[in-house]
Amino acid sequence: MTTAHTPRAVGASASRRTFLTGAGVLATAASGALLAACGRSSSSSAGSSAASGSAPAASSSSSASPLPSGSSVLVAYYSAQGHTKTVAETIAGELGASTFVIEPANPFSQDDLNWRDSSSRVVTEYENPDQRSTQLASNAPADFSSYDTVFVGYPIWWQSASWAMTDFARQNDFTGKTVIPFCTSLSSPLSSSGTELAEMAGGSGTWQEGIRFEENVSTEEVAQWARQFRP
Ligand SMILES: Cc1cc2nc3c(=O)[nH]c(=O)nc-3n(C[C@H](O)[C@H](O)[C@H](O)COP(=O)(O)O)c2cc1C
Numbered sequence: 310m311t312t313a314h315t316p317r318a319v320g321a322s323a324s325r326r327t328f329l330t331g332a333g334v335l336a337t338a339a340s341g342a343l344l345a346a347c348g349r350s351s352s353s354s355a356g357s358s359a360a361s362g363s364a365p366a367a368s369s370s371s372s373a374s375p376l377p378s379g380s381s382v383l384v385a386y387y388s389a390q391g392h393t394k395t396v397a398e399t400i401a402g403e404l405g406a407s408t409f410v411i412e413p414a415n416p417f418s419q420d421d422l423n424w425r426d427s428s429s430r431v432v433t434e435y436e437n438p439d440q441r442s443t444q445l446a447s448n449a450p451a452d453f454s455s456y457d458t459v460f461v462g463y464p465i466w467w468q469s470a471s472w473a474m475t476d477f478a479r480q481n482d483f484t485g486k487t488v489i490p491f492c493t494s495l496s497s498p499l500s501s502s503g504t505e506l507a508e509m510a511g512g513s514g515t516w517q518e519g520i521r522f523e524e525n526v527s528t529e530e531v532a533q534w535a536r537q538f539r540p
Contacts, residue, residue, distance in 0.1 A: 483514025
């Protein structure tokens with residue numbers, strides 16, 4: 310069976326990219342793993358995992374409750390190609406939240422992101438995690454301690470949180486904060502990415518169950534989800 314998706318371009322030369330699952334299509338182990346991941350769920354959905362530090366938390370996005378009145382909300386996100394940025398800005402707009410853009414100190418170019426190229430930066434770093442730089446342009450906004458609620462947004466890369474977000478989780482102290490993950494992907498679910506981020510945060514913060522949005526999700530769908538958190 311062959312499944313094709315045609316989202317926006319990754320490589321510099323391609324105007325569209327097609328993820329194909331099926332015999333004979335895959336060139337590298339990395340793209341094979343990515344394509345296998347893309348054969349999963351295809352609609353926006355709440356993830357099944359949640360964590361408060363290392364322990365599961367009760368909240369789920371489907372039963373998201375309003376934040377306490379007077380909450381100070383930050384939407385921190387990494388977006389390599391703009392999809393997560395759009396979602397993050399919608400959430401921030403609905404909640405009157407501040408935004409913080411997570412950026413690797415050495416950002417990925419469009420060529421770097423070409424998962425079809427077995428020698429591209431992203432494939433090389435996927436296959437060799439020790440070659441990833443863990444340095445961010447900035448670890449957090451200067452007033453990070455003043456926020457009690459932090460939405461953290463990221464694209465899924467090979468079924469996991471893209472690595473700028475894992476660096477953000479590792480390098481910050483979320484103590485006293487409620488943390489709500491959201492991700493965008495072509496078709497992979499949130500899966501355990503939120504729980505893994507909670508673990509990387511060293512048990513700090515109360516991490517809620519997150520949500521996954523399809524990469525081209527409508528603004529209204531995101532806004533509807535975000536409105537549930539309005540105090
Ligand atoms: C290197 C790379 C790996 C990806 N891996 C997956 C994956 O495993 N599953 C999936 O559904 N989509 C995958 N995608 C697609 C992205 O998750 C999706 O396009 C996302 O919305 C991109 O967000 P952004 O535009 O904010 O960077 C991948 C994209 C790239 C560039």
